[in-house]
Amino acid sequence: QVQLVESGGGSVQAGGSLRLSCAASGRGFSRSAMGWFRQAPGKEREFVAGISRNGGRTNYADSVTGRFTISRDNAKNTAHLEMNSLKPEDTAVYYCAAGTPPLGLVPLDPNEYAYWGQGTQVTVSS
Numbered sequence: 001q002v003q004l005v006e007s008g009g010g011s012v013q014a015g016g017s018l019r020l021s022c023a024a025s026g027r028g029f030s031r032s033a034m035g036w037f038r039q040a041p042g043k044e045r046e047f048v049a050g051i052s053r054n055g056g057r058t059n060y061a062d063s064v065t066g067r068f069t070i071s072r073d074n075a076k077n078t079a080h081l082e083m084n085s086l087k088p089e090d091t092a093v094y095y096c097a098a099g100t101p102p103l104g105l106v107p108l109d110p111n112e113y114a115y116w117g118q119g120t121q122v123t124v125s126s
Helices: none
Strands: 002-007 010-013 018-026 033-039 046-051 058-060 068-073 078-083 092-099 120-125
Antiparallel strands (some): 018 078
């Protein structure tokens, strides 16, 4: 089982940057693919970025490609989401999630992730 805690959210002006962190405890982090999802008020939770268990493969939503970068450090049981050139439409609660898909895969479907953090708010003002 994996417990996840996000940090690093906050308020920033458009064009600014934030770095989200996800600290994992428990067993299984290095065997888990990690994903970042977000949910804005009145909208469904959506995939933002994901990384395979060994970091060798990443996936990004089209809306964040070129602006966001996901990474992980299995030695420290952490995952990060570097967010640059932020836009007001990036405003949402951001969640990290862990799942155990077949080796090398990075699921986009939130149902493929069994463990979730509590979320961290990101607010981007224009």
